[in-house]
């Protein structure tokens with residue numbers, strides 16, 4: 001869990017994060033069920049991999065200080081999230097998150113005080129490519145600092161994930177069954193890359 005390395009101060013920090021993570025699991029599971037249903041798949045096809053005891057919610061707290069030269073420095077370089085789903089919250093200011101669409105970087109609309117849901121590589125594989133993990137980055141801003149908290153939801157690393165197909169004879173196999181541990185190892189070994197590449201590891205050739 002790594003919680004032993006979390007700071008003791010401020011006093012309520014750990015507890016607040018733990019509570020946030022606990023509540024987020026319900027949101028993640030509901031989302032996974034709803035997404036499956038929206039594709040006319042059985043409700044459990046995605047959520048079944050997320051064992052309630054040892055599925056992972058990894059927390060990343062991002063701080064972007066104001067930057068005098070946004071043209072020279074990115075907040076986070078382009079990437080996809082390796083997770084199944086990511087839940088993002090930003091604080092105080094808005095702006096910075098961009099997604100690559102038709103080879104152009106576009107700002108992600110993010111109304112204040114809303115949770116942003118991002119699809120990661122693992123869910124792209126699990127959904128046999130129906131859902132796509134977007135290539136995204138964060139740019140810096142001259143006059144604003146920004147915080148965000150990202151929660152990454154993953155099945156236990158021992159899990160083998162198998163793409164869900166509506167009808168195995170009708171639907172082409174885009175992705176193959178992969179051991180999550182192998183996928184993540186590959187992802188972190190080759191990252192950062194200049195374009196979306198890690199997921200090729202799980203593609204049917």
Ligand SMILES: O=C(O)CCC(=O)C(=O)O
Nearest residue numbers: 060062081097138148150
């Ligand atoms: O700060 C953000 O808005 C996005 C952060 C992000 O993409 C990440 O932590 O993977």
Ligand SMILES: [Fe+2]
Nearest residue numbers: 079080081136
């Ligand atoms: Fe990300």
